[in-house]
Amino acid sequence: MIFFRENFKGFLLCISICATSYVIQFIEISIFNQKIFDVLIIALLLGIIVKNIPFEIPQIFSKDDKAPKFASKQLLEFAVILLGFKVNFSLIKESGISLIILAVISVITCMILVFILCKYIFNLEKSVSILVAVGNSICGNSAVAAMASVIKSTPNHIAIAISFSAVIGLVQVLLLPLISVFTNITDFQYGVIAGLSVYAVPQVVAASFVVSTEAGLIATQVKLLRVLMLGPVIIAVNFLIKSNNRGNSKFQNLNTYIPWFIVGFLLASIVGSLNLLPNTLIDYIATFSKILFAISMAGIGLTVDIKDLKGSAFKVSLAVIFATLLMITIGVIGINLFNF
DSSP: OHHHHHTHHHHHHHHHHHHHHHHHHHHHHHHHSSOSSOHHHHHHHHHHHHHHOSSOOOTTOOSSSSHHHHIIIIIHHHHHHHHGGGOOTHHHHHHOHHHHHHHHHHHHHHHHHHHHIIIIISOOOHHHHHHHHHHHHTTTHHHHHHHHHHHTOOHHHHHHHHHHHHHHHHHHHHHTTHHHHHSOOOHHHHHHHHHHHOSSHHHHHHHHTTTOHHHHHHHHHHHHHHHTTHHHHHHHHHHHHHGGGOOSOTTTTHHHHSOHHHHHHHHHHHHHHTTOSOHHHHHHHHHHHHHHHHHHHHHHHTTOOTHHHHTTHHHHHHHHHHHHHHHHHHHHHHHHHTTO
16 A cells, blocks of 8 residues: 555646547547547557656646556556456367367467568567567457566567557458458458458457457457467467476476466466456456556556667568568458368
């Protein structure tokens, strides 16, 4: 409680940015009848703006105490745990082996190739390379946020990975439906392509339901199959990183291979999959998790120096475009290979 009292102004600023983000998204939906930018993106961008504005903010707020850093780490990790309650492993049984195989192949292929492109061709930092690869191969902002806590990414790296991926994802939402206009693919096939290639879940919904309900349902299902890989991928990446710094015994360092919040995420996923909680309560938890994510994004933004984003902008944008085209290609190959 002492920590919260000492950093109250910083927490108030993070919460205020979060609230403002939801207001902006409400206005956005009222005008366009859909989300253009997710509330997490809005909170991150507002945080960056507030951090870098050249004039003083009201004295009831503070952007220099420890609250933004706490929000960007501990609060973020707790939000990841709550996210697990919305995961339902029963989707695996419902999807069919062909879709499952295609989703797994696409995630693994995209992660490896995008990481190689970022790290060894574009010479980006390892942390940025991992975040861009994970975010664009799995589930967007949530994957970036979860992985960032594991690999101890800086706020600047998180901001780079999320902001440029989200902007290009928005362009994809606008352009991808043209595939259904200028080709002879079925709604089911379009749903597979959209579910594999679009950056974040809200963007998948926007890019697919505009074509048809069938396309939207299939796209959402394929996207959720990718989301299910978040836990295993994070554990695998963390294991690979930590194994380079082993102590005397694997058992002594077991907790370093599986972060506490990922254990919480997996346990929450099991609870969600077994339907141990009412659906209404699950929905409330998911909403609360999203709010915590938004507060965390505000905290991340408040620790970002915008000057540090400029150097990597072009390379990260190219990597995201490559990831998008790669996933579309895998989708097209998968459609023909599995005769969808």
